Amino acid sequence: MTAPRPPLLSVRDLCVSYGAIKAVKKVSLDVFAGEIVSVIGANGAGKSTLMNAIMGDVRRESGDIFLDGKPLARRSFQVVAQGLSLSPEGRKVFAPLTVMENLMMGAFPRRDRHAIDDDLKRVFTLFPRLEERRQQYAGTLSGGEQQMLAIGRALMSRPRVLLLDEPSLGLAPIIIKEIFRELKLINEQGTTILLVEQNARQALLLSHRAYVLQTGNLLKEGLSSDLLQDPDIEAAYLGGGHKKP
Amino acid sequence: MSNYTEGILILLMINGIAAMGVSLLTGFTGIFTLGHAAYLAIGSYTTAILTLDYGFHWLPAVILGGLLAMIVGYLVGLPTLKLMGDYYAIASIGLAESIRLIIENWQSVTNGARGIPGIDTFTTLPITAGFFVVMAYGAFCLINGRIGRAFKACRDDHVAASLLGFNTPRYRVLSLSISAFYVGIAGGLYAGFISFIQPIMFDMLKSTEMTSVVVFGGLGSMSGALLGTTIITLVTELFRPISQYRMLIYGLVLVLVMVFRPEGLLGRHEVGPALFRKLTRRVTPAPGERGPL
Numbered sequence: 001m002t003a004p005r006p007p008l009l010s011v012r013d014l015c016v017s018y019g020a021i022k023a024v025k026k027v028s029l030d031v032f033a034g035e036i037v038s039v040i041g042a043n044g045a046g047k048s049t050l051m052n053a054i055m056g057d058v059r060r061e062s063g064d065i066f067l068d069g070k071p072l073a074r075r076s077f078q079v080v081a082q083g084l085s086l087s088p089e090g091r092k093v094f095a096p097l098t099v100m101e102n103l104m105m106g107a108f109p110r111r112d113r114h115a116i117d118d119d120l121k122r123v124f125t126l127f128p129r130l131e132e133r134r135q136q137y138a139g140t141l142s143g144g145e146q147q148m149l150a151i152g153r154a155l156m157s158r159p160r161v162l163l164l165d166e167p168s169l170g171l172a173p174i175i176i177k178e179i180f181r182e183l184k185l186i187n188e189q190g191t192t193i194l195l196v197e198q199n200a201r202q203a204l205l206l207s208h209r210a211y212v213l214q215t216g217n218l219l220k221e222g223l224s225s226d227l228l229q230d231p232d233i234e235a236a237y238l239g240g241g242h243k244k245p
Numbered sequence: 246m247s248n249y250t251e252g253i254l255i256l257l258m259i260n261g262i263a264a265m266g267v268s269l270l271t272g273f274t275g276i277f278t279l280g281h282a283a284y285l286a287i288g289s290y291t292t293a294i295l296t297l298d299y300g301f302h303w304l305p306a307v308i309l310g311g312l313l314a315m316i317v318g319y320l321v322g323l324p325t326l327k328l329m330g331d332y333y334a335i336a337s338i339g340l341a342e343s344i345r346l347i348i349e350n351w352q353s354v355t356n357g358a359r360g361i362p363g364i365d366t367f368t369t370l371p372i373t374a375g376f377f378v379v380m381a382y383g384a385f386c387l388i389n390g391r392i393g394r395a396f397k398a399c400r401d402d403h404v405a406a407s408l409l410g411f412n413t414p415r416y417r418v419l420s421l422s423i424s425a426f427y428v429g430i431a432g433g434l435y436a437g438f439i440s441f442i443q444p445i446m447f448d449m450l451k452s453t454e455m456t457s458v459v460v461f462g463g464l465g466s467m468s469g470a471l472l473g474t475t476i477i478t479l480v481t482e483l484f485r486p487i488s489q490y491r492m493l494i495y496g497l498v499l500v501l502v503m504v505f506r507p508e509g510l511l512g513r514h515e516v517g518p519a520l521f522r523k524l525t526r527r528v529t530p531a532p533g534e535r536g537p538l
Contacts, residue, residue: 055408080410092405094398096513105398108391109410157410 006069008033008192009054009084009161014063016046016053023049025216026063031161031194036187038195038203038224040237041213047196048089050213051165054194055079055086067160081109083160087167091150095139099130102138102149106156115158122189123152126182144175151179151186161192168199180206200237204228212237251370252438253482258377259368259434260458260474265384266427267459268470273388274420275400276326280337281455283344284314284425286447288432290348293361293442303367307376307433314429315422317344322421327414329403333421341452349444360443361436368437376434380427384467387423396420400465428455461502463509468516473509 007030016024024046031037041047052058054065056076065072073079085106094102103123107116124131127148133141138149147167154162167183168176180202187193197203204210204224212220212233220227227233263285270276291310295301301309317340325336348355355361387393395416398406407413436442454477462473480498484491502510 057404057408075412076407077410077412080408085410086408088405088408092402092408094401094405096401097397101394105394105406106409108395108398153409 005032007031007066008068009194010066011050011054012064012066014050014053014065015061016049016058017061018049023216024053027213027216027218028063029211029218029221031192033192034187034190035209036183036193036195036207038197038207038210039213040197040200040203040210041219042198042237044215045213046216047198047213048165051086051089051163051194051196054163055084077109080157080159084163085154085157085159086163086165087147087150087154089165089169091143091146091169093138093141093146093149093153095137097138098135099138099141099149100134102153103130103156106153109157116156119156119158123155126155126185127152144171144179147171147175147179148182151182155186155191159191161194162186164193164195166197167195168197168202176202200233201228201239204238253478255368255370255373255438256482257475257478258373259431259438260478261471262377262380262434263428263431263455264458264462264470264474265381265467266424266431267455268462268464268467269384269387269396269427270420270424271456271459272464272466272470273393273400274396274417276417276420277331277334278337278424278452278456279334279449280339280341280452281424281428282447282449282451283337283341284318284428285432285435285451285455286341286344286348286444287314287317288429289436289442289447290355290361290432291429292433292436293364294354296365296367297361297363303365303437307430307437310433311426311429314432315426318425319418319422322418326417326421337452338449341447341449345444345447348447355444358444360441362441364436364440364442366437366440368434373434373438376430380430381467381471384427388467392416392419397465457499460509461499463511463513465513466509466511466515469509469511469514472511472516476510 009031011027011029013026013028014024015022015026027050029037039047039050049058053060056074056079067082067084073082094105103120107119110116129145130148130152133145138146141149151164151167164183167179171179176199183193184206195203195207204227207224209222210224210227211218212227220233267278267281271278288310291313292303292306295306295309296303321336321340325333349358395411398409398411399413399416403413458473458477459470461477462471463469477495481491481495484494
């Protein structure tokens with residue numbers, strides 16, 4: 001179903017090193033328009049490094065990244081201008097600024113006032129709690145609300161591909177469910193999503209396709225529904241070996 | 246109005262312009278400086294030399310002084326502000342000392358350590374007030390606008406800021422350039438106020454004083470910086486009769502504020518309707534709001 005179209009975001013043989021340590025080794029992945037793609041893997045698999053390298057926050061050692069066939073810039077602010085945005089790991093909201101100010105920070109590269117207002121409405125429809133708390137300092141929000149804010153802020157640049165780094169980090173299961181429900185909705189509204197998650201089950205349930213990363217290497221890729229059934233994946237990432245419900 | 250009162254008012258406004266410059270950089274962009282006397286010196290000497298030796302009218306001379314300070318700030322900022330952390334603070338100490346030494350030793354142009362006497366005293370109250378109003382208006386527009394938002398983003402979390410599409414090094418350098426411009430203008434007006442300048446006026450003590458009034462007033466508050474500089478200027482002026490205790494009182498005031506209000510007098514609040522609303526309610530400091538160090 002996705003075969004004939006060229007990918008929207010394409011990563012080719014990406015390598016990233018921190019000094020002598022190779023964090024990402026020749027990773028290639030494709031994200032097609034309209035998809036949700038997840039990258040799962042354990043701690044230290046290189047998931048966040050992969051995201052940061054795409055965003056230009058970490059220097060890539062070799063490899064190419066293309067957005068819609070055009071080479072992706074290497075510096076963060078240029079990457080954002082090209083149409084990518086990241087909701088970073090650990091959320092990184094501006095604690096001393098209000099919810100509203102945080103959201104407007106996300107719209108910084110844009111100048112089309114009316115479209116920004118539309119996107120603001122969209123974010124508030126997705127996360128009504130942010131609207132209730134728009135004048136509250138971001139640092140006083142709960143973890144789940146901060147995550148919603150980080151996602152909303154990333155949406156404010158109206159990205160072509162939304163990158164999410166561990167949106168479930170440190171959140172209660174019920175909040176994770178809520179956030180993942182909104183992610184599905186964001187995708188149905190037309191935003192392509194690349195998701196990095198340790199919470200493999202949630203990620204596989206949400207995404208169309210997935211890649212499995214292990215110590216910097218791409219281990220497996222496939223349809224999320226297939227990976228959910230895969231015995232190896234089950235044992236390694238889905239808590240298999242225990243009794244199944 | 247007596248000459249003395251007028252003099253104090255002029256001094257207040259000149260210091261106010263300089264404080265706004267420092268506040269923009271340290272308070273709003275989060276870049277610490279310990280060498281802003283350098284830009285003050287550049288502004289003063291440029292104005293003095295241009296008016297005395299080259300027959301410039303004072304107005305273009307002051308503005309050129311500001312611009313020259315801005316260019317120096319830009320050039321120093323380019324290599325040092327790409328690095329995150331306190332590199333600029335260290336570099337600024339070096340900058341201030343080198344500028345002072347250059348002025349002291351470039352006899353043919355700056356008259357060296359003897360200083361430049363007989364500068365035309367063009368800095369009258371209306372002129373200073375004019376500069377002050379325009380520059381304060383500019384500063385408040387700047388911090389509440391798009392660029393100000395970029396400065397605050399760089400201050401609060403530069404990683405998040407760059408991931409959101411801010412070219413953070415560019416805004417840090419821009420902040421320093423504008424800051425240097427403000428201080429350069431203050432320097433030019435200062436030269437026209439006291440009519441005699443010498444390199445020793447722009448030493449390390451001056452630099453730390455410029456930064457400390459802003460910390461005292463509140464990092465991240467433009468009106469706080471103005472309040473801070475007003476109080477410090479008045480304290481040093483009012484206690485002139487007991488001059489041997491002046492620095493003691495100055496130090497005491499700073500220590501007391503840092504002990505009881507480490508976020509500075511106004512913290513991150515601006516004087517305005519919003520502040521009075523807050524004062525009537527119980528005040529909860531903004532998360533992340535804290536003292537300078």
